[in-house]
Amino acid sequence: MSVINRITKLEPYTPSSRGVNSSSNWQYSDWNESHFGPSPTVLRRIQESILDKDFFQKYPNTDSTELVSLLSDYTGLKSENISIYNGSDDALKEIFISFLDETSKVITYSPSYTQVDTFISLSTDKHHKEKIIDPIGKHYYNFENIKNYDLVYLANPNNPTGYLIDKTEIELLVSKNLDTLFIIDEAYYEFSKQTCSDLVTKYNNIIITRTFSKAFGLASLRIGYILASKQKIEFLDKIRNVKSVNQIAQIAASTSLEDLSYLSYCVKETKKSKEFLENFIKNSLTFECFENSHANFVLIKTKDSKSLVNLMLKNKVLIRDRSNMPGLKNCVRITVGSIENVKKIINILKQFESKQ
Numbered sequence: 001m002s003v004i005n006r007i008t009k010l011e012p013y014t015p016s017s018r019g020v021n022s023s024s025n026w027q028y029s030d031w032n033e034s035h036f037g038p039s040p041t042v043l044r045r046i047q048e049s050i051l052d053k054d055f056f057q058k059y060p061n062t063d064s065t066e067l068v069s070l071l072s073d074y075t076g077l078k079s080e081n082i083s084i085y086n087g088s089d090d091a092l093k094e095i096f097i098s099f100l101d102e103t104s105k106v107i108t109y110s111p112s113y114t115q116v117d118t119f120i121s122l123s124t125d126k127h128h129k130e131k132i133i134d135p136i137g138k139h140y141y142n143f144e145n146i147k148n149y150d151l152v153y154l155a156n157p158n159n160p161t162g163y164l165i166d167k168t169e170i171e172l173l174v175s176k177n178l179d180t181l182f183i184i185d186e187a188y189y190e191f192s193k194q195t196c197s198d199l200v201t202k203y204n205n206i207i208i209t210r211t212f213s214k215a216f217g218l219a220s221l222r223i224g225y226i227l228a229s230k231q232k233i234e235f236l237d238k239i240r241n242v243k244s245v246n247q248i249a250q251i252a253a254s255t256s257l258e259d260l261s262y263l264s265y266c267v268k269e270t271k272k273s274k275e276f277l278e279n280f281i282k283n284s285l286t287f288e289c290f291e292n293s294h295a296n297f298v299l300i301k302t303k304d305s306k307s308l309v310n311l312m313l314k315n316k317v318l319i320r321d322r323s324n325m326p327g328l329k330n331c332v333r334i335t336v337g338s339i340e341n342v343k344k345i346i347n348i349l350k351q352f353e354s355k356q
Helices: 003-009 040-049 065-075 088-099 115-121 167-176 197-201 230-236 247-257 260-282 305-314 339-354
Strands: 082-085 106-110 127-131 151-155 181-185 206-211 224-227 297-301 331-335
Touching (some): 040 247, 065 082, 065 247, 082 230, 088 115, 088 181, 088 206, 088 224, 088 230, 167 181, 197 206, 260 297, 260 339, 305 339
Parallel strands (some): 106 127, 151 181
Antiparallel strands (some): 082 224, 297 331
């Protein structure tokens, strides 16, 4: 099937609507962005950089030299194992385009991050979506038939549940299925603090994607990176557009990595807020949640997700209805940030409870 025919058949990925005025005191708890924003040093560094009279007319650093060096320190990997992309979504898209064709068999697990479905569909129709058993409870993955697939995609921690597959289990799968390529999406690594990054130096069948959009607060600049074997990086570099990552994004990401104390503060505060919200849910007779989310959000099951979303809207809070996903009927995902933001959400949840 031609690419044109594949695109014609596709349904576009559409995030929840944001038809609101960002200047009117809305609380964005729907797309898992940081509620704290980037390090204060980021804006200062950008302002200093753009004073260069030639800044805007020159192409960005095509090697992302400074950023790659800082990421080498941050990940503990060599520069040859790191490649920068215009957001981790672009990295995922190029990975799927590069390693799949119409004969390739792919397995993903649902509910999970659905943007990848579009990228996979560009190359193959042989895409199996295995349902996660009891996604807001024990959250069991059936890995028995992985050996039958050419590529596996795993969001870890998973989105929208926050479930974290133990690294030992992932390494066992990778080592037993050397002919299968594993894509591990670690978009929420900074919150989980578990990574498979060291596996890329041991195995040639694993690629890790990460982003600066979540914990680092740089979602609007679109910058991410991959970690992989030197062989896989060199292969992907054959089609990577080296000019696609703009200079402001490189500066912002580099500066963020130079202020890890700020990152630590944001992650610590996020975890406090998440636990505060989870504790409220656990003591509620109206709601239940997936316990111990390893990301910056909480998945909550309610009696009527649509009514809860509308009540949040009336109070200028945006949350994400996930009821359209397998096993998540009447479930909503709520991004957490500061304690103040979470307290506002809890007050609205109490209003909802009182009407039940």
